[in-house]
Amino acid sequence: MDEKNLKNIAVFASGRGTNFSAIAQAIKKGKIKANLALVVCDNPKAGVIKRAKRQGVKVVLVLREDFKSKEEFEAKIIQHLEENKIDLVVLAGFMRLLSPNFVKRFYGRIINIHPALLPSFKGTQGIQDAFNYGVKVTGVTVHFVDEEMDHGPIILQEVVKIKENDTLESLEEKIHKIEHKIYPEAIRLFLEGRLKIEGRKVKII
Ligand code: GAR
Numbered sequence: 276m277d278e279k280n281l282k283n284i285a286v287f288a289s290g291r292g293t294n295f296s297a298i299a300q301a302i303k304k305g306k307i308k309a310n311l312a313l314v315v316c317d318n319p320k321a322g323v324i325k326r327a328k329r330q331g332v333k334v335v336l337v338l339r340e341d342f343k344s345k346e347e348f349e350a351k352i353i354q355h356l357e358e359n360k361i362d363l364v365v366l367a368g369f370m371r372l373l374s375p376n377f378v379k380r381f382y383g384r385i386i387n388i389h390p391a392l393l394p395s396f397k398g399t400q401g402i403q404d405a406f407n408y409g410v411k412v413t414g415v416t417v418h419f420v421d422e423e424m425d426h427g428p429i430i431l432q433e434v435v436k437i438k439e440n441d442t443l444e445s446l447e448e449k450i451h452k453i454e455h456k457i458y459p460e461a462i463r464l465f466l467e468g469r470l471k472i473e474g475r476k477v478k479i480i
Pocket of ligand 1 (some may be wrong): 288289290291292293294329367368369388389396397398399400401425454
């Protein structure tokens with residue numbers, strides 16, 4: 276496909292950026308046909324910045340403390356999205372809740388990954404919370420973002436078993452491995468126009 280016909284993706288991240296790298300890799304290998312146009316980062320110490328630069332992907336650092344209000348902070352982000360003609364926003368460890376206004380504006384075009392089987396273990400410590408709870412199965416969820424945290428219509432889920440000899444570290448490793456597989460897969464389905472939201476449900480057509 277001609278580069279100018281490719282859809283533009285923005286990845287929002289606050290941390291290490293391993294999901295960013297998995298997505299960048301999938302694009303490089305031609306598994307996803309898209310242009311990784313932008314990384315939006317809210318943390319100057321985030322590992323994702325180096326990873327993006329290494330891949331030649333543009334990074335914008337937008338820090339909440341530089342703005343008087345959340346509205347102004349998000350207005351700056353929206354400006355970057357518009358300037359870069361972003362079609363899909365991919366939240367990959369972006370540890371900030373987007374406002375209802377932001378979500379309304381992009382509804383159906385923002386997706387998130389969560390390291391547990393939603394609606395269980397929402398929040399910022401999904402892996403640890405599941406491990407400490409003692410569940411025997413957990414997993415990974417990719418979903419459309421709505422106004423509530425870790426809540427919107429579910430696109431893909433994959434189960435990860437917790438064995439007796441698993442440690443938090445070994446579980447983290449298993450979860451991340453699945454994340455790096457199903458996030459590119461969900462993005463591919465979106466870009467191929469195969470995801471149809473029907474209320475709370477997502478049909479894969
Ligand atoms: C991932 O495990 C992702 O599921 C999680 O942050 C991590 C980011 O890792 N997101 C959440 O917990 C959202 N509630 P990465 O920076 O290496 O991609």
